[in-house]
Amino acid sequence: MIEATEKTRNGVVSVEEAEGLLVSRALPPGKEVVELSQALGRTAAEAYVSPFSMPPFRRAAMDGYAVKTIDTLGASPEQPVLLFVESELKAGQSAEGVQGFSSERSAVRVFTGSPVPASFDSIIIQERVRRVIGEDGIGVAQIDRPAERGQHIAEPGKDIPECSLLLKQGKRIGPKEMALLASFGFERVSVHTKPTVAVLPIGEELVLPGQPLLPGRIYDSNGFMLEASLKEMGATVRRLPPCADREDEIARLIDQAWETADLVVTTGGVSVGRYDYAKPAAELAGAEPLFTKVLMRPGTPTSAYARGAKTLIALSGNPSACFAGLELLVKPYVRKAYGSDSYLNEWESGVLEEGVSKPCPYPRYIRSRVRPAGGAWSLTPLPNDRSGNIAAFSGAGALAMIPAGGQGAAAGQSVRWLRLT
Numbered sequence: 023m024i025e026a027t028e029k030t031r032n033g034v035v036s037v038e039e040a041e042g043l044l045v046s047r048a049l050p051p052g053k054e055v056v057e058l059s060q061a062l063g064r065t066a067a068e069a070y071v072s073p074f075s076m077p078p079f080r081r082a083a084m085d086g087y088a089v090k091t092i093d094t095l096g097a098s099p100e101q102p103v104l105l106f107v108e109s110e111l112k113a114g115q116s117a118e119g120v121q122g123f124s125s126e127r128s129a130v131r132v133f134t135g136s137p138v139p140a141s142f143d144s145i146i147i148q149e150r151v152r153r154v155i156g157e158d159g160i161g162v163a164q165i166d167r168p169a170e171r172g173q174h175i176a177e178p179g180k181d182i183p184e185c186s187l188l189l190k191q192g193k194r195i196g197p198k199e200m201a202l203l204a205s206f207g208f209e210r211v212s213v214h215t216k217p218t219v220a221v222l223p224i225g226e227e228l229v230l231p232g233q234p235l236l237p238g239r240i241y242d243s244n245g246f247m248l249e250a251s252l253k254e255m256g257a258t259v260r261r262l263p264p265c266a267d268r269e270d271e272i273a274r275l276i277d278q279a280w281e282t283a284d285l286v287v288t289t290g291g292v293s294v295g296r297y298d299y300a301k302p303a304a305e306l307a308g309a310e311p312l313f314t315k316v317l318m319r320p321g322t323p324t325s326a327y328a329r330g331a332k333t334l335i336a337l338s339g340n341p342s343a344c345f346a347g348l349e350l351l352v353k354p355y356v357r358k359a360y361g362s363d364s365y366l367n368e369w370e371s372g373v374l375e376e377g378v379s380k381p382c383p384y385p386r387y388i389r390s391r392v393r394p395a396g397g398a399w400s401l402t403p404l405p406n407d408r409s410g411n412i413a414a415f416s417g418a419g420a421l422a423m424i425p426a427g428g429q430g431a432a433a434g435q436s437v438r439w440l441r442l443t
């Protein structure tokens with residue numbers, strides 16, 4: 023199964039090793055064809071190339087008059103040039119078959135988006151043209167200065183030439199990508215299938231919103247956070263109701279969840295207490311450990327198990343540890359399973375604006391504000407960022423990594439950080 027390194031032999035891995043082990047287990051996604059409007063948030067299952075040039079025809083970029091520059095040479099307020107405006111081309115009309123270009127000094131009334139007939143090589147905006155006679159722009163136009171060749175004309179392919187790469191395979195389709203595909207008339211899009219993930223909160227103390235909060239109970243927040251985050255990524259998520267601390271019941275639920283989901287994410291019950299059953303339940307469900315401890319804080323007890331092609335990630339119940347596990351380990355797996363071309367976490371570097379004084383036996387991941395300052399990223403750790411606390415969730419734009427081995431980090435120290443979306 024997994025290739026044992028010195029560290030993984032006893033189940034202990036670094037965050038990077040855990041990330042690598044998990045993404046290596048994400049199954050290659052399938053393909054399906056969906057209507058363009060349904061493709062939002064999905065991953066392109068094939069590369070898309072422009073089937074024609076954009077714009078597809080010579081197009082006016084301003085409202086005005088299409089002219090031949092040669093006719094306007096020497097035009098000045100003292101010696102204006104008069105052009106016969108015999109035709110009009112609206113946006114949506116075809117330039118073919120437009121009559122009235124026989125005159126030596128002729129112009130065509132055009133509008134933004136109108137086609138421009140081949141014999142005209144410049145547009146003079148209407149604000150610069152005085153109509154001498156005629157209604158609705160048709161008649162004679164007085165030009166007071168020479169036109170510049172090519173001005174306000176978008177040539178075919180000027181924006182996107184034919185056969186240009188529009189989308190790489192694996193690119194997430196957002197509103198900008200939708201615009202690109204729609205511009206070329208793609209009615210249906212081939213996208214990768216969505217991974218299905220089951221979320222199982224574990225803990226006797228957990229109740230759902232709507233249920234009374236009896237003494238000693240708390241509402242399940244991790245289940246909702248995991249569900250929301252994974253749905254936002256595009257996965258199909260089944261959040262199960264909180265499960266009591268019973269090994270056989272947890273094992274049964276994991277086994278059942280694997281019938282429809284390749285990945286099960288549990289939260290809670292993963293530590294060393296008497297009622298922490300996530301790990302033994304995974305083994306009871308027939309799974310083998312991938313790792314049982316990650317060198318990270320919070321979230322040290324985070325574990326992962328495998329049964330055939332099925333994977334279980336057991337996150338800590340402490341909300342901030344659950345959050346760190348989600349960002350650092352669950353998301354890369356889901357991105358890969360979703361067919362994304364960039365699934366590993368992308369770390370940036372920045373400078374701590376304030377120091378952190380917490381012992382760091384392992385790398386510590388702290389929620390921080392991030393802002394650009396003097397050409398670099400500046401990170402301000404949020405106050406009250408303890409493992410069991412949720413206060414620092416809102417407002418955190420980054421997860422900053424304080425390296426292991428010290429008592430924290432000083433203001434001004436450079437650190438790696440991960441953008442939170």
Ligand SMILES: Nc1nc2c(c(=O)[nH]1)N[C@H]1C(S)=C(S)[C@@H](COP(=O)(O)OP(=O)(O)OC[C@H]3O[C@@H](n4cnc5c(N)ncnc54)[C@H](O)[C@@H]3O)O[C@H]1N2
Binds near residue numbers: 228338343
């Ligand atoms: N003797 C030791 N105790 C603990 C150790 C240790 O090494 N030795 N490790 C600590 C660390 S580090 C962590 S992290 C936690 C991990 O505990 P679990 O993952 O087993 O989580 P629980 O005990 O089930 O819950 C912890 C905490 O979080 C609350 N919780 C649980 N689920 C949810 C949820 N779905 N929504 C909101 N809050 C939840 C739970 O009520 C607890 O307060 O263990 C330390 N202990």
Ligand code: MOO
Binds near residue numbers: 319320323338340409
């Ligand atoms: O490492 Mo525990 O993960 O929250 O403090």
